[in-house]
Amino acid sequence: MPARAAGSPAEVFWAFLKLGLTAFGGPIAHLGYFRDELVLRRRWLDEAGYADLVALCQFLPGPASSQVGFALGLWRAGPLGALAAWTAFTLPSAIILMLFALAAATLDGPLAQGVLHGLKLVAVAVVAQAVWGMARSLTPDRTRASIAVLAMAAVVLLAGAIGQVLAIVLGVAAGLLWCRNLPIPSSTPMHFAVSRRLGGAALGLFAILLLGLPLLASVAGNHGLALFDGFYRAGALVFGGGHVVLPLLEAETVARGWLSSDSFIAGYGATQAMPGPLFTFAAYLGAAETPTPNGVIGAAIALVAIFLPGLLLLIGVLPFWNGLRARPLAQAAMRGANAAVVGILGAALYDPVFVSAVQGPLDFALVTAGFVALVAWKAPPWVVVLALGCAGGMIGVAS
Template sequence: MATQANSKTSRVSEVFKAFLLLGLTSFGGPVAHLGYFRSEFVARRKWLTESAYADMVALCQFLPGPASSQVGFALGLMRAGPWGAVMAWLAFTLPSAIVLVLFAFGAAVLEGPIASGIIHGLKVVAVAIVAHAVWGMARNLCPDRTRAGIALAAVFAVVAVSGPLGQVSAIVLGGVAGLLLCRGVAAAAESDPLHFPVSRLVGIIALVLFGGLLVLLPLLAGMAIWLDITDAFYRSGALVFGGGHVVLPLLEAEVVQSGWVSADEFLTGYGAAQAIPGPLFTFSAYLGALIPSGGSLLTATLALLAIFLPGFLLLVGVLPFWNHFRQWQWAQALMRGANAAVVGILGAALYDPVWTSAIVGAPEFALALTGFLLLSVWKLPAWAVVIVVAFGGVLIAP
């Protein structure tokens, strides 16, 4: 019994350390985060197979909330149970949340030419990370003409319909194409189950909590400032697909139009959030720290928890049924098509916004290629490549 407890504690500690390193080095936004996760947990640590990871990504893309954080939460849950999920979220989220709260309180940590050069390099490293992820996933998930064609169609779908609607549409269409065209395809890796320590009862409770809070919080708003904050950020997290930048209009409507935060403060914080690692949803901690009648660590923490909570409740609610669903033969065919579509979505995102925002000339291209080769040929861990390319950003900065 003691050995089993020690093993569980060791796994929780392993999850925390792995995600803390990622929380300190995962620059580039949600798509890049998925690349970092793949590099660390599929390629390096081998916690799960390529297809199982793609299944997880596809599921989280379907659900409202911060997709990359939901994937991280699910990885922690799968590896070390509920405490592993909590530690994965804390370790990945707290570094950027702390920096943004300090920024809200007046700590100017992102100024000067050296800082600007580092930020420039961090945008470039996201190109290398995402390119490496697309390349690796394409080899494993699009090994034949059919699935390569589905991935290409997904690129066109995302280009034709911008925003999260295009991503969800691409996955839906990819799943339908897989159901029609990939039933005869079989691969050992694709039969590997995803094991999550979540019962159906717990899943149902999570779904009831999600819906109950979504209905009750607006009714309770106005009774106390902390209820107003919880309601505003919970609804923002519950009603957005794709996460990241998609949540900004909702947050702007809640905190700027309500008069809690000025438009200048909102844009300044958003700019700071672009320059630090971790999920963009931690922008909520910055906004919470600025809210009048609050303006403290308590309101920052409340805003941070409230915006992440709905996505995690939905994920926990769906996981028990997802495990059963993906065991069916027709569901496996559907997921082959959906996984190929995920590769296409990442490929489209590699160009816009990752490439277009970072590669503005030949020096940036050379630096991104260096990062890609360090990952794919020299097999350096992602955090080491981040350091190298960030330093290169200082050298090439104008």
């Protein structure tokens, strides 16, 4: 496998723009799109190298599919290729969600409110599907299922970001104690043109921002800085990406009074109809929040902040990954952390997603139908969004 850039940033940009406009279905589906387009059709790298890259990005906190895309751009065309890949894959859905946030404030009347309620029901079905799928893959035994339950209890008993961070820490500790005897998957070494010095600098910057931003935001009293801090922390602490960021973002926005729970859930439902990474939900939240800066500036701040920690971690770990993933303790810690992620998402499915959306038997029936369509019929998420949005609109008009 080549160890140097073999393409141009423009080539990377157009390849990922196509993916950013057409890759529906969440992070697991995105990895399938990447494989079809970049491994099988364009032959940028082989199957073994791609599998190893996916394993690395699933090991780290942050948006796994965006990290894979960033790394593929780096592999293909160097640093400019990495930036081109992230920009092209992220901006299409981010721009649409920002515009939706700006328009949602002006929506009124039974039809509009009914559609927004339908989007909230979509969020219930989609998060339930995520919990179901992640539980099957990340908690396949009694030990990890028990870790998930303990993590759920931690989140329920200690509301907000503190409970979620504690759940991850407990998951890591439990993994180190009880998940050390499982086999380590084989790997194919993959070498990027990232020096250990650059990797160490990226890890140092990640830690400085994670620890320093809360202090700086509290001293400065500036909402833009507080917004960046909240979304940076959410991106830094979420394992599994995608739907798992939901409870962290809820704690950083709704719990702090920056926007209403109804607006949060409606925006999350709309995000399910978008191609590209689910982390672009941050663009909606930054634009829709009440304090200033909001709108376009708020969307830009939130979007950069939520992606930055995952990309810094990726750059930081690339030079050390081949040695790190061979260590049994590292694998055990990640098994425990992944099990805790299932518990965190299960708690979020109940509150705020279910309790704020399902208001009666008809809502429950629609959510169940959406869940069955996603899980049993393998319907694309945008189809479920369209169906439940229309159903919500009709119910709104009829009532």
